[in-house]
Amino acid sequence: MSRILAKSLQWTQSPLIINAPMGGFAGGDLAAAVTKAGGLGMIGGVFDMNELHDNLAKATATLHVDQSLDSSKTLPVGVGLLPFVSKLEEALPVIKEFKPHVLWLFAAKEFEDYTTWAQRIREVSPDTQIWIQCGSVTAALHIAEACKPDVLVMQGVDAGGHGFEKGAGIISLLPETADALQRHDFAHIPLVAAGGIMDGRGTAAALALGAQGVVMGTRFLAAKETIVHGKYQSTLLDAEDGGQSTVRSKLFDELRGPNIWPEAYNGRSLVIDSYRDHVNGVGIEEIRRLHGEAVKGEDAGFGESKRAAIWAGTGVGLVKKVEGAADIVVEVRNGAREVLQRAAKI
Ligand SMILES: Cc1cc2nc3c(=O)[nH]c(=O)nc-3n(C[C@H](O)[C@H](O)[C@H](O)COP(=O)(O)O)c2cc1C
Known part of the structure; x- marks a missing residue:
């Protein structure tokens, strides 16, 4: 070596x-x-x-x-x-x-x-x-x-x-x-x-x-x-089978406003409600509105609602x-x- x-x-x-x-x-x-x-x-x-x-x-x-x-x-x-x-x-x-x-x-x-x-x-x-x-x-x-x-x-x-x-x-x-x-x-x-x-x-x-x-x-x-955030961390610890529970998407960079990342990039996060809505055809304005409300809450959108991006890799299930x-x-x-x-x- x-x-x-x-x-x-x-x-x-x-x-x-x-x-x-x-x-x-x-x-x-x-x-x-x-x-x-x-x-x-x-x-x-x-x-x-x-x-x-x-x-x-x-x-x-x-x-x-x-x-x-x-x-x-x-x-x-x-x-x-x-x-x-x-x-x-x-x-x-x-x-x-x-x-x-x-x-x-x-x-x-x-x-x-x-x-x-x-x-x-x-x-x-x-x-x-x-x-x-x-x-x-x-x-x-x-x-x-x-x-x-x-x-x-x-x-x-x-x-x-x-x-x-x-x-x-x-x-x-x-x-x-x-x-x-x-x-x-x-x-x-x-x-x-x-x-x-x-x-x-x-x-x-x-x-x-x-x-x-x-x-x-x-x-x-x-x-x-x-x-x-404590809720981010505990949600991460609960996640298993990262190939299924995480996903790469540009949607995560659209939640707070227009995506500013260079074209070649996207991000991997846990699958969250914002992403599920996106896949089900909910418009970005509505997704942003729900995201904006959730992040004001005590769990900052990382808890029950899971509307904020929870960046994590496919190995997340190994983090215990x-x-x-x-x-x-x-x-x-x-x-x-x-x-x-x-x-x-x-
Ligand atoms: C929450 C989070 C934030 C990250 N922020 C940055 C960053 O600001 N700059 C950067 O170069 N990479 C960033 N990365 C990517 C890492 O540099 C690295 O490539 C990645 O975490 C490695 O994969 P792993 O998460 O499976 O260990 C970030 C990754 C995570 C999980």
């Missing part, structure tokens, strides 16, 4: 476990807990750079007391931003101030936007690695060519939250991407796997496919440190309890090691 990537993340332990930079869900507490447990902790950012600043300050306060984690030139956490909606000029001062170890980009309108973002970020924080998440072999090749990312995060179609509308599971996406990158002289770019990985078994499988680390979003939605983020990291890491040791004996 190659440790190229892990070597550039000195504080981490193998296999590398990363929490997804879930905008509005993954804050400074989650990122610091994951990093302290030997993973790569990520903070999700979207519109509000003051909020990102606060989350980075929180992570700094927790991590800088622990000298063993101090990677000196950078803060040992990552930040995820969405170039189609986050403002580069507003993000740069925050990146310059905190110098996160990783800057993860996802969902640019055009591949060239990644190039601009990567250049400007490297100017203000040369030691920050640029990671880009995408969901196809073609996109991976374009991105590799256009902006020379330090890491490509390959997101399979099972992923919770947003992703490519047309996709493949990581079991074929990851090795085909690796082969294509090799053919085009980009074999040096490490790949990380995302989408459907919930435990040590999924992690071991991703490593066997050639990934140098794994990203988990849905599993960390059940972490104590995640910023999430709320735990500390560090416990999740340690359990998944040890689980993967055991699975790989067992598999090595075959």
